[in-house]
Amino acid sequence: MKTDLNKHRILIIGASGYIGHAIYKELGPYFRTFGTYCTPKKEFESNKQFFSYNVETDDVYEILEVCKPSIIISALRGDFYAQVIAHQHIAEYATAFGSKIIFLSSANTFDAYSQFPSYELDKTLSHSKYGHFKIKIENMLLRLPKKQVAILRLPMVFGANSPRIQEIKQCIADKEAVEIFPNLIMNVMLDKKITQQIHYIINRSKNGVFHLGSTDLVHHDEFIKDLITTITEGKVLLKHVFTTNEDRYLAVLPKFNKLPKHLQITSQHVLQELNK
Helix, strand or coil: CCCCCCCEEEECCCCHHHHHHHHHHHHHHHHHHHHHEEECCHHCCCCCCCCEECCCCCHHHHHHHHHCCCEEHHHHCCCCHHHHHHHHHHHHHHHHCCCEEEEEEEEHHHHHCCCECCCCCCCCCCCCCHHHHHHHHHHHHCCHHHHHHHEEEECCCECCHHHHHHHHHHHCCCCCCEEEECEECCEEEHHHHHHHHHHHHHHHHCCEEEECCCCCCCCCHHHHHHHHHHHCCCCCEEEEECCCCCCEECEEEECCCCCCHHHHCCCHHHHHHHCC
16 A cells, blocks of 8 residues: 655554554554553553553643644543543644544444444434443534544454453353343454555545444344354353344444445454454
8 A cells, every 4th residue: 555654644542552553553654653552561661653641641732742643543542531621632733733533433323223223424322321422522523624534433343352352262261151142233343454444544535424344234142153163162151131122233334435345344254354
């Protein structure tokens, strides 16, 4: 993927997290890329491109002034209230200096809708604190000029070292039951594919709302059962969790902002990648 190395200065807020670090590794060779970390770790402390940042005690504006990013990618985790304040400061910086913000949001912005999958222009509505918080930041950023914002709504994300897979492996090791939701219809995503999609969005100066999920839908229980077979051949305890008597959807599908075919993915492809 050809890229002008000098074109952008990128700051990834939350670059020490699972997805944030994957994005850093993807973009680092192509752009002047900076990141923030919260928990002290040698690899981050010795990396001159990384800045220590605690969302609850530090002001993100100071890091923004040092890095002078043309693109700010938010993969931040932590206290919801502190994150809202941080994003207000990020939006103020973007307004003053014309930076672009790429915000990693969630399918949970639609978790109040259960009878159908959600598309980019659908109205957001959530019953969960997490979904409410994501909607609040989305709405704040969407007030900025269109060309300065990309909202990326993600479903469940998997990868070889993803927290979800680590959790399942831990349950198997401890001989504890893995939770499955038979009535949940969802789509999924692969960490490596997200980073490629973000690279494309930057290269092509894309903006707007993107639904970055697999092009097909799967039942949670079936997907997790298939996933478990990639981890172990042994018998695994399963705990069936029924949150409703009927099927409910938590899926984000693209209708308007579709990415090229080579950047799209199916749930089967996710499983194949995890089986390597």
